[in-house]
Amino acid sequence: MALVSCGRLLPHSFPSPSISSSSPPRYPTLPLFLPRVLIPHRGGGSSRSGTLSTATGVGTCRTSQAIDLFPSVWPEVTVRDARLEDCWEVADTHCRCFFPDYTFPIDLVLRIDRFVGLLSGFSVPPGCMRTCLVAVTGSSVNDNLYIGCEDLKIGGFEGKFSINRGSVAGILTVDTVADFLPRKGPLRQRRTGIAYISNVAVREADRRRGIAKMLIAKAEARARSWGCRSMALHCDINNLVATRLYKGQGFKCIKVPDFAKWPEPKTSPALRFNFMMKLLTPNATP
Numbered sequence: 369m370a371l372v373s374c375g376r377l378l379p380h381s382f383p384s385p386s387i388s389s390s391s392p393p394r395y396p397t398l399p400l401f402l403p404r405v406l407i408p409h410r411g412g413g414s415s416r417s418g419t420l421s422t423a424t425g426v427g428t429c430r431t432s433q434a435i436d437l438f439p440s441v442w443p444e445v446t447v448r449d450a451r452l453e454d455c456w457e458v459a460d461t462h463c464r465c466f467f468p469d470y471t472f473p474i475d476l477v478l479r480i481d482r483f484v485g486l487l488s489g490f491s492v493p494p495g496c497m498r499t500c501l502v503a504v505t506g507s508s509v510n511d512n513l514y515i516g517c518e519d520l521k522i523g524g525f526e527g528k529f530s531i532n533r534g535s536v537a538g539i540l541t542v543d544t545v546a547d548f549l550p551r552k553g554p555l556r557q558r559r560t561g562i563a564y565i566s567n568v569a570v571r572e573a574d575r576r577r578g579i580a581k582m583l584i585a586k587a588e589a590r591a592r593s594w595g596c597r598s599m600a601l602h603c604d605i606n607n608l609v610a611t612r613l614y615k616g617q618g619f620k621c622i623k624v625p626d627f628a629k630w631p632e633p634k635t636s637p638a639l640r641f642n643f644m645m646k647l648l649t650p651n652a653t654p
């Protein structure tokens with residue numbers, strides 16, 4: 369089943385490029401008690417990828433101002449690593465955002481495909497890292513209440529379920545696998561030190577609240593903690609909203625040399641991508 373990233377279809381299954389995983393022994397599983405980043409929420413409204421809002425005022429570009437005025441109206445958003453209990457919602461968010469027009473039964477099959485993939489696809493090449501971040505709304509401040517067993521492992525996730533976990537509003541995958549970065553040297557080795565971002569998606573009802581920015585900020589912090597000096601991504605040239613998001617976060621379009629044949633997400637041949645990069649300053653705090 370095809371995978372969507374950068375807003376479109378990718379060649380293989382969603383599984384591997386999604387949930388937190390790594391090559392043992394560097395880090396074993398998704399941490400369930402990660403320090404949480406509590407981030408102030410931003411404005412409401414929604415948009416479809418590929419179209420830029422042209423209206424002004426609340427509900428469009430600066431809805432964050434409304435949020436600042438009425439903070440209690442909007443639930444708190446937390447960005448953290450995905451856990452086992454988030455898998456279905458991660459798959460659902462992914463499908464809703466990248467395949468909004470699919471209907472039953474294809475949409476269900478797609479979700480099941482993603483869900484199964486998330487549970488099973490954890491392997492990354494030795495020395496590489498990968499994690500799926502989720503933005504969660506409405507979780508309890510203290511979500512350290514779990515049911516399950518400390519030792520149980522399902523697909524690399526710890527088999528414990530938080531009772532008050534909130535709901536997934538957005539997702540982002542970041543890795544150092546470098547599948548979509550040009551290889552280096554005659555031995556065509558994987559690039560190191562560059563974190564690759566994909567599968568960025570925010571549920572329509574939660575858009576324009578700064579959630580994508582929060583996810584990117586967290587991915588940036590994670591990339592730094594992995595020792596990366598830059599981040600990269602591919603973005604559909606026609607996805608103006610996403611392009612604007614990344615440019616706003618300091619990404620720049622990198623011109624790929626003609627005939628360079630750099631790897632790209634494998635989608636429909638008609639799709640063209642901007643390759644975007646951002647340098648990470650070593651000691652900047654996220």
Ligand SMILES: CC(=O)SCCNC(=O)CCNC(=O)[C@H](O)C(C)(C)COP(=O)(O)OP(=O)(O)OC[C@H]1O[C@@H](n2cnc3c(N)ncnc32)[C@H](O)[C@@H]1OP(=O)(O)O
Binds near residue numbers: 414420430
């Ligand atoms: C590498 C990849 O994965 S590319 C794939 C990107 N994903 C998709 O296209 C899936 C469908 N789209 C979405 O899920 C969402 O629209 C996203 C992820 C693109 C943006 O998520 P949001 O949480 O709404 O973005 P957020 O609220 O953080 O906005 C960040 C910036 O993006 C830009 N932006 C977001 N939505 C819009 C919009 N409708 N019109 C204009 N600019 C927009 C703005 O610059 C905004 O900053 P500002 O509020 O200071 O003006």
